Amino acid sequence: MLDKKVKIKDIRELGSDNYLITLRTTEQARMIRAGQFMMLKCVEEVDENPLLRRPFTIFNIYRNAGSGKPAGLELLVKDVGIGTHKLVRMKPGQTIHCLGPQGHGFKVSAEMKNRVEMACLVAGGVGIAPLYLLSRDLMQQNIKPVLFYGGANLSALVLREYFEKLGMDTYYATEDGSFGERGLVTEPLARFLDKKAHRNIRIYACGPWEMMRAVHRLSVQKKHPCDVSLEARMGCSLGACLGCVVRSKGRGGEEQYLRVCQEGPVFNSRLIDWETAPV
Ligand SMILES: Cc1cc2nc3c(=O)[nH]c(=O)nc-3n(C[C@H](O)[C@H](O)[C@H](O)COP(=O)(O)OP(=O)(O)OC[C@H]3O[C@@H](n4cnc5c(N)ncnc54)[C@H](O)[C@@H]3O)c2cc1C
Ligand code: FES
The missing domain is CATH 3.40.50.80 (Nucleotide-binding domain of ferredoxin-NADP reductase (FNR) module)
Incomplete structure (x- = not known):
């Protein structure tokens, strides 16, 4: 996991409040596995609101047109609230803090x-x-x-x-x-x-x-x-705040809580208590 200040290459409007954001970040792009996510500060300055970063899944790896080598990330962002609203109104050339890749993605072997x-x-x-x-x-x-x-x-x-x-x-x-x-x-x-x-x-x-x-x-x-x-509201994304937990059943059927940011976001669906949605 790396914490980088990265440049926005492009923001493309897709319709229905969805945007495809391309970030230039070669080192992070080389590390990606399907199903992982990045934590983005949705504004340029660290002390600007919202203070907490927001999680976004990596949709695709953006590749250098000539060499085909990973050069950045494409993220699909839906404008739903304060952070995403500011994020999708940023301009190419501006920079944002980007932490990741994070989480356990899909296992395909x-x-x-x-x-x-x-x-x-x-x-x-x-x-x-x-x-x-x-x-x-x-x-x-x-x-x-x-x-x-x-x-x-x-x-x-x-x-x-x-x-x-x-x-x-x-x-x-x-x-x-x-x-x-x-x-x-x-x-x-x-x-x-x-x-x-x-x-x-x-x-x-x-x-x-x-x-x-x-x-x-x-x-x-x-x-x-x-x-x-799974999606859950995230505070730290580092396993400490327990803001992202989802209710689960242990092997013996006992109640346990899994952190979406650490043990997830990808889970075997049999592990989840589907009667209790995360907050
Ligand atoms: C692992 C993970 C991957 C995600 N990947 C994507 C993605 O690829 N693209 C994308 O558009 N969104 C994704 N999300 C959801 C995204 O993080 C939230 O939409 C975003 O944090 C909202 O921030 P905001 O400041 O705009 O909203 P706020 O102003 O904080 O809240 C606005 C509304 O959005 C709801 N909301 C906030 N956070 C979440 C959340 N995590 N899940 C569901 N609803 C939420 C709130 O309940 C509220 O109704 C992902 C979430 C997680 C946990
Ligand atoms: S977001 Fe803090 S423990 Fe998962």
């Missing part, structure tokens, strides 16, 4: 290809952020990723062209029916899992708590392993 034929990646809204680097890792191991992406409407389904360019099968769902199937993304997922009942599938999900809970339940019903990338 060479030996997985003997056990997993296919991966279902399920995203709700900005939950798409950790799934692009994961798709690339899975493809490198010859595991076929299939994307299920849901949102309120067409303009909320940002960055889907990245996945389409990888040649992945994609299933979209919107609440207003403006793109893909009308309804929740768990519906096409459930049908897909029914059709592929005898295949060795691993499920990965990131998005609103209710969506991940529904995906977890499907994974239990259909007997597929499932990893979720």
Whole structure:
């Protein structure tokens, strides 16, 4: 993990209050694993409000056009409050404090290809952020990723062209029916899992708590392993403040708390107490 003051290369508006922010930071870009996150100070000066940094997943590694070597990071940021509002209004050339990469991301190993034929990646809204680097890792191991992406409407389904360019099968769902199937993304997922009942599938999900809970339940019903990338409000991101804990069950069913910033953000969904959302 490195703490750097890094330059903003670009901020691109994507629609529905979403922005893709590119940061120049070669050293940090070389260290990234899929599912990890960075803590960004959302303003240029350290004593400016908000004082606490905010967590953002690494969507993609930005590469040098000539050499192809990692040169920076692409982060998907949704403008939802004081910090993100200031962050997305910064200008290319300005600098911000950037701590990371942090957290335990997705584990994709060479030996997985003997056990997993296919991966279902399920995203709700900005939950798409950790799934692009994961798709690339899975493809490198010859595991076929299939994307299920849901949102309120067409303009909320940002960055889907990245996945389409990888040649992945994609299933979209919107609440207003403006793109893909009308309804929740768990519906096409459930049908897909029914059709592929005898295949060795691993499920990965990131998005609103209710969506991940529904995906977890499907994974239990259909007997597929499932990893979720959780969000919780973070204070320190260093394991000290316990602001990010999520309720879990130990091996003997006893209550325990896991820190999203340290033990996560990616967890086996069976470990989580889905009746207690993080604050
Ligand atoms: C590991 C991790 C990865 C994340 N990755 C991304 C990402 O890739 N892109 C992205 O846009 N956001 C991501 N988030 C959520 C992002 O950190 C919050 O949206 C951000 O901290 C809000 O800051 P703010 O100052 O704008 O909002 P505030 O003014 O502090 O709060 C505004 C509203 O946002 C809600 N909120 C604040 N923090 C969170 C949170 N962590 N999760 C859910 N709701 C929150 C508050 O409850 C409140 O309703 C991630 C969060 C975590 C924990
Ligand atoms: S944010 Fe402080 S312990 Fe996780």
